[in-house]
Amino acid sequence: EVQLLESGGDLVQPGGSLRLSCAASGFTFSTFAMSWVRQAPGKGLEWVSVISSSRGTTYYADSVKGRFTISRDDSKNTLYLQMNSLRADDTAVYYCARGGKSSGHMDVWGKGTTVTVSS
Protein backbone atom coordinates (compact mmCIF):
# COMPACT_ATOMS: atom_id res chain seq x y z
CA GLU A 1 0.00 0.00 0.00
CA VAL A 2 1.27 3.45 -0.91
CA GLN A 3 1.71 5.54 2.25
CA LEU A 4 3.15 8.83 3.41
CA LEU A 5 3.64 9.49 7.12
CA GLU A 6 4.62 12.93 8.35
CA SER A 7 6.25 13.61 11.71
CA GLY A 8 8.13 16.32 13.55
CA GLY A 9 5.36 18.81 14.16
CA ASP A 10 5.52 20.62 17.50
CA LEU A 11 4.92 23.84 19.41
CA VAL A 12 7.81 26.22 18.76
CA GLN A 13 8.50 29.84 19.68
CA PRO A 14 8.65 32.58 17.05
CA GLY A 15 12.10 32.67 15.51
CA GLY A 16 12.68 29.01 16.26
CA SER A 17 13.40 26.07 13.98
CA LEU A 18 11.83 22.70 13.27
CA ARG A 19 12.46 19.82 10.89
CA LEU A 20 9.57 17.85 9.47
CA SER A 21 9.94 14.37 8.01
CA CYS A 22 7.76 12.38 5.64
CA ALA A 23 8.39 8.63 5.46
CA ALA A 24 7.28 7.02 2.22
CA SER A 25 6.44 3.37 1.62
CA GLY A 26 4.81 1.17 -0.98
CA PHE A 27 6.34 2.83 -4.04
CA THR A 28 9.70 3.69 -5.59
CA PHE A 29 10.28 6.95 -3.74
CA SER A 30 13.31 8.02 -5.76
CA THR A 31 11.31 8.27 -8.99
CA PHE A 32 8.74 10.80 -7.75
CA ALA A 33 8.84 14.53 -7.13
CA MET A 34 7.59 15.33 -3.63
CA SER A 35 5.84 18.39 -2.20
CA TRP A 36 4.93 20.01 1.08
CA VAL A 37 1.51 21.67 1.33
CA ARG A 38 0.19 23.43 4.43
CA GLN A 39 -3.20 24.40 5.79
CA ALA A 40 -3.58 27.08 8.45
CA PRO A 41 -6.40 26.52 10.96
CA GLY A 42 -9.76 26.94 9.23
CA LYS A 43 -8.11 28.02 5.98
CA GLY A 44 -7.41 26.64 2.53
CA LEU A 45 -4.45 24.80 1.08
CA GLU A 46 -1.13 26.52 0.36
CA TRP A 47 1.60 24.83 -1.65
CA VAL A 48 4.94 25.33 0.14
CA SER A 49 7.71 23.57 -1.75
CA VAL A 50 8.60 20.78 -4.16
CA ILE A 51 11.71 18.75 -4.87
CA SER A 52 12.17 16.86 -8.09
CA SER A 53 13.29 13.29 -8.42
CA SER A 54 16.84 12.56 -9.64
CA ARG A 55 18.53 16.00 -9.71
CA GLY A 56 16.65 17.27 -6.67
CA THR A 57 15.70 20.63 -8.14
CA THR A 58 13.74 22.68 -5.61
CA TYR A 59 11.08 25.37 -5.75
CA TYR A 60 9.47 27.38 -2.95
CA ALA A 61 6.49 29.62 -2.32
CA ASP A 62 7.54 33.23 -1.79
CA SER A 63 6.14 33.08 1.76
CA VAL A 64 8.83 30.57 2.82
CA LYS A 65 11.70 31.27 0.45
CA GLY A 66 14.95 31.80 2.32
CA ARG A 67 13.55 30.32 5.54
CA PHE A 68 12.52 26.78 4.59
CA THR A 69 14.62 24.09 2.88
CA ILE A 70 13.21 20.96 1.29
CA SER A 71 15.41 17.90 0.89
CA ARG A 72 15.16 14.17 0.39
CA ASP A 73 17.09 11.04 1.29
CA ASP A 74 16.23 8.41 -1.30
CA SER A 75 18.19 5.76 0.63
CA LYS A 76 15.78 6.26 3.55
CA ASN A 77 12.65 6.94 1.45
CA THR A 78 12.21 10.15 3.41
CA LEU A 79 11.34 13.74 2.56
CA TYR A 80 12.29 16.62 4.85
CA LEU A 81 11.35 20.23 5.45
CA GLN A 82 13.78 22.31 7.50
CA MET A 83 11.93 25.35 8.80
CA ASN A 84 13.89 28.27 10.26
CA SER A 85 12.91 31.74 11.48
CA LEU A 86 9.41 30.50 12.15
CA ARG A 87 6.58 33.02 12.41
CA ALA A 88 3.07 32.84 13.82
CA ASP A 89 1.65 32.68 10.30
CA ASP A 90 3.57 29.44 9.68
CA THR A 91 1.15 27.75 12.10
CA ALA A 92 -0.56 25.02 10.08
CA VAL A 93 -0.98 21.35 9.38
CA TYR A 94 1.82 20.36 7.02
CA TYR A 95 1.12 17.62 4.48
CA CYS A 96 3.54 15.85 2.22
CA ALA A 97 2.23 14.80 -1.17
CA ARG A 98 3.59 12.71 -4.00
CA GLY A 99 4.09 13.67 -7.58
CA GLY A 100 4.83 16.45 -10.02
CA LYS A 101 3.82 17.02 -13.62
CA SER A 102 4.67 13.51 -14.79
CA SER A 103 2.13 11.94 -12.42
CA GLY A 104 -0.41 14.76 -12.52
CA HIS A 105 0.58 16.41 -9.22
CA MET A 106 -0.10 15.24 -5.68
CA ASP A 107 -1.87 11.94 -6.20
CA VAL A 108 -1.10 10.66 -2.67
CA TRP A 109 -1.17 12.65 0.59
CA GLY A 110 -0.11 11.94 4.13
CA LYS A 111 -2.23 12.60 7.21
CA GLY A 112 -0.27 15.71 8.13
CA THR A 113 1.70 16.98 11.11
CA THR A 114 0.82 20.08 13.12
CA VAL A 115 3.18 22.99 13.58
CA THR A 116 2.22 25.69 16.08
CA VAL A 117 4.34 28.82 16.35
CA SER A 118 3.54 30.69 19.52
CA SER A 119 5.22 32.17 22.58
Next chain:
Amino acid sequence: DVVMTQSPLSLPVTLGQPASISCRSSQSLVYSDGQTYLNWFQQRPGQSPRRLIYKVSNRDSGVPDRFSGSGSGTDFTLKISRVEAEDVGVYFCFQGTHWPWTFGQGTKVEIK
Protein backbone atom coordinates in the same frame (compact mmCIF):
# COMPACT_ATOMS: atom_id res chain seq x y z
CA ASP B 1 1.24 34.43 -9.27
CA VAL B 2 -1.67 32.69 -10.97
CA VAL B 3 -4.84 33.37 -9.01
CA MET B 4 -7.38 30.58 -8.93
CA THR B 5 -10.91 31.84 -8.27
CA GLN B 6 -13.60 29.36 -7.29
CA SER B 7 -17.33 29.92 -7.21
CA PRO B 8 -19.45 29.49 -5.32
CA LEU B 9 -17.55 29.35 -2.03
CA SER B 10 -20.51 27.65 -0.36
CA LEU B 11 -22.79 25.17 -2.09
CA PRO B 12 -25.80 23.72 -0.28
CA VAL B 13 -27.20 20.82 -2.29
CA THR B 14 -30.07 18.36 -2.01
CA LEU B 15 -29.16 14.68 -1.92
CA GLY B 16 -29.46 13.17 -5.38
CA GLN B 17 -29.28 16.52 -7.12
CA PRO B 18 -26.39 17.73 -9.31
CA ALA B 19 -23.75 20.20 -8.20
CA SER B 20 -21.25 22.28 -10.13
CA ILE B 21 -18.16 24.21 -9.03
CA SER B 22 -16.38 26.73 -11.22
CA CYS B 23 -12.67 27.51 -11.15
CA ARG B 24 -11.15 30.33 -13.17
CA SER B 25 -7.44 31.05 -13.48
CA SER B 26 -5.86 34.46 -14.05
CA GLN B 27 -3.70 33.00 -16.85
CA SER B 28 -4.05 30.15 -19.30
CA LEU B 29 -3.07 26.83 -17.73
CA VAL B 30 -1.82 25.30 -20.97
CA TYR B 31 1.81 24.32 -20.44
CA SER B 32 4.53 24.34 -23.09
CA ASP B 33 4.08 20.59 -23.52
CA GLY B 34 0.44 21.11 -24.51
CA GLN B 35 -0.92 19.67 -21.27
CA THR B 36 -3.18 21.56 -18.88
CA TYR B 37 -2.21 20.94 -15.26
CA LEU B 38 -5.49 21.60 -13.49
CA ASN B 39 -6.51 19.28 -10.65
CA TRP B 40 -9.45 18.98 -8.29
CA PHE B 41 -9.05 17.84 -4.69
CA GLN B 42 -11.67 16.83 -2.14
CA GLN B 43 -11.17 17.32 1.60
CA ARG B 44 -13.76 15.63 3.77
CA PRO B 45 -14.17 16.91 7.34
CA GLY B 46 -11.19 15.94 9.48
CA GLN B 47 -9.35 14.25 6.62
CA SER B 48 -6.39 14.93 4.36
CA PRO B 49 -7.02 16.17 0.84
CA ARG B 50 -7.62 13.55 -1.83
CA ARG B 51 -7.07 14.02 -5.53
CA LEU B 52 -10.21 13.45 -7.59
CA ILE B 53 -9.34 14.75 -11.03
CA TYR B 54 -6.02 15.50 -12.74
CA LYS B 55 -5.20 17.30 -15.97
CA VAL B 56 -8.72 18.74 -16.21
CA SER B 57 -10.76 15.62 -16.80
CA ASN B 58 -8.93 12.45 -15.73
CA ARG B 59 -10.62 10.76 -12.82
CA ASP B 60 -8.40 9.07 -10.24
CA SER B 61 -8.73 5.38 -9.47
CA GLY B 62 -11.54 4.71 -7.04
CA VAL B 63 -13.28 8.04 -7.67
CA PRO B 64 -16.97 7.50 -8.42
CA ASP B 65 -18.02 8.28 -11.97
CA ARG B 66 -20.53 10.83 -10.72
CA PHE B 67 -17.53 13.19 -10.51
CA SER B 68 -16.39 14.77 -13.76
CA GLY B 69 -14.06 17.58 -14.73
CA SER B 70 -14.10 19.75 -17.81
CA GLY B 71 -12.81 23.01 -19.19
CA SER B 72 -9.90 24.56 -21.00
CA GLY B 73 -7.58 27.55 -20.94
CA THR B 74 -8.72 29.56 -17.93
CA ASP B 75 -12.18 28.18 -17.23
CA PHE B 76 -12.80 24.85 -15.50
CA THR B 77 -15.68 23.01 -13.86
CA LEU B 78 -16.12 20.13 -11.45
CA LYS B 79 -19.52 18.46 -11.64
CA ILE B 80 -21.16 15.97 -9.33
CA SER B 81 -24.04 14.33 -11.20
CA ARG B 82 -25.96 13.22 -8.09
CA VAL B 83 -24.69 14.35 -4.71
CA GLU B 84 -24.38 11.72 -2.00
CA ALA B 85 -23.86 12.23 1.74
CA GLU B 86 -20.20 11.19 1.50
CA ASP B 87 -19.52 14.10 -0.90
CA VAL B 88 -19.76 16.65 1.92
CA GLY B 89 -16.51 18.55 2.29
CA VAL B 90 -14.39 21.24 0.70
CA TYR B 91 -13.28 21.07 -2.91
CA PHE B 92 -10.15 22.82 -4.16
CA CYS B 93 -8.93 23.42 -7.68
CA PHE B 94 -5.17 23.57 -8.23
CA GLN B 95 -2.83 24.62 -11.01
CA GLY B 96 0.60 23.08 -11.54
CA THR B 97 1.40 24.82 -14.81
CA HIS B 98 3.00 28.03 -13.53
CA TRP B 99 5.36 28.71 -10.61
CA PRO B 100 4.39 29.00 -7.86
CA TRP B 101 1.73 26.31 -7.88
CA THR B 102 -1.53 27.64 -6.49
CA PHE B 103 -4.86 26.45 -5.10
CA GLY B 104 -8.31 27.96 -5.28
CA GLN B 105 -9.92 29.19 -2.04
CA GLY B 106 -12.09 26.12 -1.72
CA THR B 107 -15.81 25.45 -2.12
CA LYS B 108 -17.68 23.99 0.83
CA VAL B 109 -20.32 21.47 -0.23
CA GLU B 110 -23.02 20.71 2.33
CA ILE B 111 -26.36 18.95 2.32
CA LYS B 112 -29.48 21.12 2.54
